[in-house]
Amino acid sequence: MSITRRAPILWLTLRQFRAGRATLLVALFAATPVLFAAIFRWSSETGDAAEFLTNQFLEILAPTILPLATLILATNALGNEIADRTLVYIVLKPVARSRLIVEKFIASALVTALAFTIGLVATWVVASGGSGSGRMLGALLAGTLAGVAAYGALFLLVSLLVPRALLVGIIYVLIWESALARFIPGIKMLSVRHFAQSVFVRLLDNPAVRLDRALQLSSATIVLAVLVIAALALATLRLRQMNIP
């Protein structure tokens, strides 16, 4: 059975992404680490690739690039349909609201994850000259995918709660995730970046790499899973109750 019949909302959303510019923006975000890796390799032939990749993930990718890129498609998935009023074509169907939300979430997470997987593999190859450790690549991908899932669910919910979700999301990323969570310990524990960073650090399992108050892999995974499920459940509830103009 084709994806059109098995998951029609997912298929529709992927077609929407293919037709729009948002996917291009996500691809640009995903390509940024490759650019940084190229600059690193060009400026320092003897530099430590593992250290570069670790710092890049912990300081730039997890707190800023990843949430901003995820924000674009997650708010686009339903937000655009609310804005242009095409949401009516899918909500007036005998389809459970939870299914609608989950397929929208999968579509945005899938495209963002795919873009970052390609970007991170390229980054890893460029930074390490193709001889880097597989553990590093695995940790990068796992930390990134965890971040994509959590940020994706959170921003999908935001797109159903506020009219200018993209703007609200940018403010959240730049103030909460990138600035406050960096310096204030209490906020750090309430930021998605910290859980994604914990996944990365635990999978890397390198004593030289330390993250303040890092969670165990199992704890970080459970918290992220609960966050995703809670955000999707709230989004479902919101979609059930909201008036659709």
Added chain:
Amino acid sequence: MVEVEQQAEEQRPVAGFVPPDGPRTIEVTEVSKWYGDVVAVSNVSFAIGPGVTGLLGPNGAGKSTILKMLAGLLTPSMGTVRVLGEPVRANPGLYRRVGLVPEQEVVYPFLTGREFVRLNAILQRLPDPEAAAAAAIARVEMTAAADRPVGGYSKGMRQRIKVAAALVHEPEVLILDEPLTGTDPLQRLQLIKLIRSLGAEGRTVIVSSHILHEVERLADQILVLVNGKLAAAGDYRAIRDKIDEHARRVRVRADDARTLAAALIRLPALESVRVDGDAVLIETGDVRDLYRAVPKVARELGIRLYEVTALDDSLASVFAYVTAR
């Protein structure tokens, strides 16, 4: 039913026009909807059964709000809406039996017409979405353009593909919000024929419009909505007769307005005729007689007509007249 009911000053809900023993597929009971201080719909009640019912009212009268409440898109601030005996809000299962053609023109521009209708068929869980989509597309006479992207469609084609999408699962209740907007005369004729045939099949079809003569061709029963209140409900002819009792203003643009005005002045129901540039401004007590006479007179005199426009037809003045009575 031929009675015309006017909403009294105390805003008594106007009764619907379902025959006493007929099925009530749509029941709206004392429904109001407001947004902050703005009241969009005020204490409206009606019940309708199978057949085509027109929802008539000027822009901003609350037609779309009512239809959105019927479709379950909006929650009434007060009152209840039931379709096929069930509440519509938070009841997705009901959409197997209900179809909506929304007012907005936007349809996913990146899909072809066939993909759009098939998507609707799949979401309706039809056993053979391809066949159902093909049949619905054929019914709105869009087969030739079905494999082109919707983004390249004209307004009228978009309207027809939306109707196909709403029809694909053969709903018992069909809600159409201004379905004739943007259609050319031929498309309009095709859609009117289609809508009438849907009513004749025993479906409940409710169609909104702000154009009086459009509704005349669509529906026998109408609801007239003015300023969010139900002003009249009943048989179209009875309401139209009431409306036609007052003088109506019509503008006729022609290549020889003076000669045309001189010829038209002899018509019995004419109250005034004035020439303004290439236009004749006419006030008449019998607009239907005028519509019949103008082309006939122009043809006899060899005058070319550019435009015949009812200046107050379908506008707030007509509805204000209905409410004022």
